Amino acid sequence: MGRKLLLEKAHIDGIRSYDVYRREGGYASVEKVFKNMSPDQVTEEVKKSGLRGRGGAGFPTGMKWSFLAKPEGVPRYLVCNADESEPGTFKDRYLMEFIPHLLIEGLIVSSYALGSNRTYIYIRGEYAWIVDILEQAIAEANANGWLGKNILGTGFDCQIYVQRGAGAYICGEETALIESLEGKRGNPRIKPPFPAVKGVWDCPTVVNNVETLAAVVPIINLGGEEYAKIGIGKSTGTKLISACGNIKKPGVYEIDMTISVEEFIYSDEYCGGIPNGKRLKACIPGGSSVPILPTNLLFKTAKGDTRIMNYESLADGGFATGTMMGSGGFIVMDEDQCVVRHTLTLARFYRHESCGQCSPCREGTGWMEKILKNIEYGKGKMSDIDLLWDIQRKIEGNTICPLGDAAAWPVAAAIRHFRDEFEWHVLNPVESQQRNFGLAHYADPRPVPVA
Amino acid sequence: MAEEKKLFKVTIDNITIEVEPGTSILNAARMIGGDVAPPAMCYYSKLKGSGGKCRTCLVEVAAGSTADPRPMPKLVASCRTNVMDGMVVKNITSERVIDARNGVVEFLLLNHPLDCPICDQAGECHLQDLSYDHGKEGTRYEFNRRTFNKHDLGPYIQLHMTRCILCYRCVFTADQLTNKRVHGVLDRGDHAEIATYIEKSLDNDFIGNVIDVCPVGALTDKTFRFKNRVWFLKPVDAHRDCPKCSGKVTLWNRGDEVYRVTARKDQWGEVEDWICNECRFEKKQTSDWVIEGPTKVSRQSVISQGHYVGLKRPKETITEVLEGRKPRLLMDIHDVSQVNKPNVELSKIPGPAHSDDFKK
Numbered sequence: 001m002g003r004k005l006l007l008e009k010a011h012i013d014g015i016r017s018y019d020v021y022r023r024e025g026g027y028a029s030v031e032k033v034f035k036n037m038s039p040d041q042v043t044e045e046v047k048k049s050g051l052r053g054r055g056g057a058g059f060p061t062g063m064k065w066s067f068l069a070k071p072e073g074v075p076r077y078l079v080c081n082a083d084e085s086e087p088g089t090f091k092d093r094y095l096m097e098f099i100p101h102l103l104i105e106g107l108i109v110s111s112y113a114l115g116s117n118r119t120y121i122y123i124r125g126e127y128a129w130i131v132d133i134l135e136q137a138i139a140e141a142n143a144n145g146w147l148g149k150n151i152l153g154t155g156f157d158c159q160i161y162v163q164r165g166a167g168a169y170i171c172g173e174e175t176a177l178i179e180s181l182e183g184k185r186g187n188p189r190i191k192p193p194f195p196a197v198k199g200v201w202d203c204p205t206v207v208n209n210v211e212t213l214a215a216v217v218p219i220i221n222l223g224g225e226e227y228a229k230i231g232i233g234k235s236t237g238t239k240l241i242s243a244c245g246n247i248k249k250p251g252v253y254e255i256d257m258t259i260s261v262e263e264f265i266y267s268d269e270y271c272g273g274i275p276n277g278k279r280l281k282a283c284i285p286g287g288s289s290v291p292i293l294p295t296n297l298l299f300k301t302a303k304g305d306t307r308i309m310n311y312e313s314l315a316d317g318g319f320a321t322g323t324m325m326g327s328g329g330f331i332v333m334d335e336d337q338c339v340v341r342h343t344l345t346l347a348r349f350y351r352h353e354s355c356g357q358c359s360p361c362r363e364g365t366g367w368m369e370k371i372l373k374n375i376e377y378g379k380g381k382m383s384d385i386d387l388l389w390d391i392q393r394k395i396e397g398n399t400i401c402p403l404g405d406a407a408a409w410p411v412a413a414a415i416r417h418f419r420d421e422f423e424w425h426v427l428n429p430v431e432s433q434q435r436n437f438g439l440a441h442y443a444d445p446r447p448v449p450v451a
Numbered sequence: 452m453a454e455e456k457k458l459f460k461v462t463i464d465n466i467t468i469e470v471e472p473g474t475s476i477l478n479a480a481r482m483i484g485g486d487v488a489p490p491a492m493c494y495y496s497k498l499k500g501s502g503g504k505c506r507t508c509l510v511e512v513a514a515g516s517t518a519d520p521r522p523m524p525k526l527v528a529s530c531r532t533n534v535m536d537g538m539v540v541k542n543i544t545s546e547r548v549i550d551a552r553n554g555v556v557e558f559l560l561l562n563h564p565l566d567c568p569i570c571d572q573a574g575e576c577h578l579q580d581l582s583y584d585h586g587k588e589g590t591r592y593e594f595n596r597r598t599f600n601k602h603d604l605g606p607y608i609q610l611h612m613t614r615c616i617l618c619y620r621c622v623f624t625a626d627q628l629t630n631k632r633v634h635g636v637l638d639r640g641d642h643a644e645i646a647t648y649i650e651k652s653l654d655n656d657f658i659g660n661v662i663d664v665c666p667v668g669a670l671t672d673k674t675f676r677f678k679n680r681v682w683f684l685k686p687v688d689a690h691r692d693c694p695k696c697s698g699k700v701t702l703w704n705r706g707d708e709v710y711r712v713t714a715r716k717d718q719w720g721e722v723e724d725w726i727c728n729e730c731r732f733e734k735k736q737t738s739d740w741v742i743e744g745p746t747k748v749s750r751q752s753v754i755s756q757g758h759y760v761g762l763k764r765p766k767e768t769i770t771e772v773l774e775g776r777k778p779r780l781l782m783d784i785h786d787v788s789q790v791n792k793p794n795v796e797l798s799k800i801p802g803p804a805h806s807d808d809f810k811k
Binding site for chain 2: 168170185190192351352353354355356357358359360362363364365366367370387393394395397398399400
């Protein structure tokens, strides 16, 4: 049984309310930092913990905090990125819904470390009911003196505001989020300047994911060094994984990043294996934007070691044989699933969510979707597969924000590992059009116009 | 004694120059000039915040700086990346850059109709130039092109959204030059479009400048559209005493007739001084202007066809060979009226004229 840090108390009745949360030891980290630690010491503790951003990129949080510019007389902001829109990822929702005070507590500690007097939670618009839960928690924290003016007599003022997005995936990208927070169209900004120098209203800003900020609480409670002992290598602490797809037990799991991928999929403690006696075909381990891996590469790394559920092991060998930890959206596919159809679904998503600012993403994502649609419905040509490969190559790395990469990687990995399925669709057009998958009705069944 | 300003040394395509801190790679490359300067479809030096969107100006940074000589992993937008001391940049010497730029051109042309023969921007189109440099003769795109409903943008400006490449220049222009921006980008992704709020017209005094900044033929001048091709016109610099703007313009003449008025542009195709709508749309008489002289046009530009400055014509030899006789006599053409019978009206002949028609 892995150690639980974030969801340890999530099952306790009434933990959503302040009274129960406090009774169970909540807000101890706030007391600790206000009584005994300077803001720099908090940052140092986070650095020692080795915590990596849990939003997907995995950048060291302590280092990100230390980049924050601190000019005199200029306010600083902390923004909590709760715009969880990556297909397959729903871990932050779980955390915010069931134990909201953990996030509020983490936000207060982090705001203190960064000197942010106004902190925002930018939340996905579709999470409407969670907004109420968070606002209730903020009101309770206010009423009990954890927020507001001169918190616990320290002279530190802090207020937390919840801002709803309008349901655009791109607003999960930190600079687009900042634009949206400022009330503008959610287009990504060109970096540099980075938010640490010019963020919200051109002031120094740190944007962190929900899980990252919640993890600050156990880091302070345990101490950074103790936290770093959990996990392995540079993947310290615990990680929330949202598992879905063809598994017996979909849900949000907290793992300590030492268990193997095989154990995660097949053990009863976690996913519980593949239902209906089916075999595993492939897995997207970090949310829809990370490369898909077939079974033969999923359990073993490029070096032949057992693949572990952590940042380094999942990425081992680069994209040729590895993938990414990403946000932890673990999508499992059994032998009946069609990789081409799933790739089309993802391509459609990224095409729809492209902000349209830069030409490779705006035009390329739509082009990929159309070609994939042709292939999926038996109207593709063999040359289309190579064309797809070339298009994704021209998009990757050439766009303003990582959405271009997120659109390109799934297509690249699908072709790299499942080219034979693409070829099957081309060679068997009639069968391709007649297939009818039980759960894959979300693909548009309309006939494809061919120019 | 004034303190000496520290300059940054930057090497672009093996040419080293010194520039002031804060200079972008693109502007440093423009100081060198020629092919070293990356193309730019969305960047416009006069518009704050422009650039970084079209990705045509991507370059490879082979060394970040003297202090940190590591190369940048991704190609960067040269218009929005500032130089560092000791930076080494590869533009046309980088295969990665050329490959990426070819890709960008293909993406830009995906939904941009290649109707140069009828488009009003032909001859002045940056995308046309870019596709000649980096495009391919064919397209790999087999699907229906994106099309849009036509928008009426008032009496002076025509928006042909189908040709738009969403460079945002016109939005920046309206935002920064006028006090009432009523257009912007609606929707997102490949269905994003430039549009006005419930089709309000763009009626600000300086809104005509959106025509000049448009790199393709999406925004055109209604008072000039399809009246002539730019290479048949003779651009001359002129000015007038205008209370609203600098009044410095380029007149596009044919004979004494002023076909259109535009702002003067520099060698990178960027407006030097913004002009007002009155100068642009309403002053179409030569007498309205003080003519300064022919506009300098790059010899490579199609606009230079027919009117080079300081053109030296080759020596005429036929008349000399014919000992003073006119060439027309050699070809036995005595009179134009004798070639075609005046009683044959070509326009009334069904189909192409045939010799039999003249024998009737």
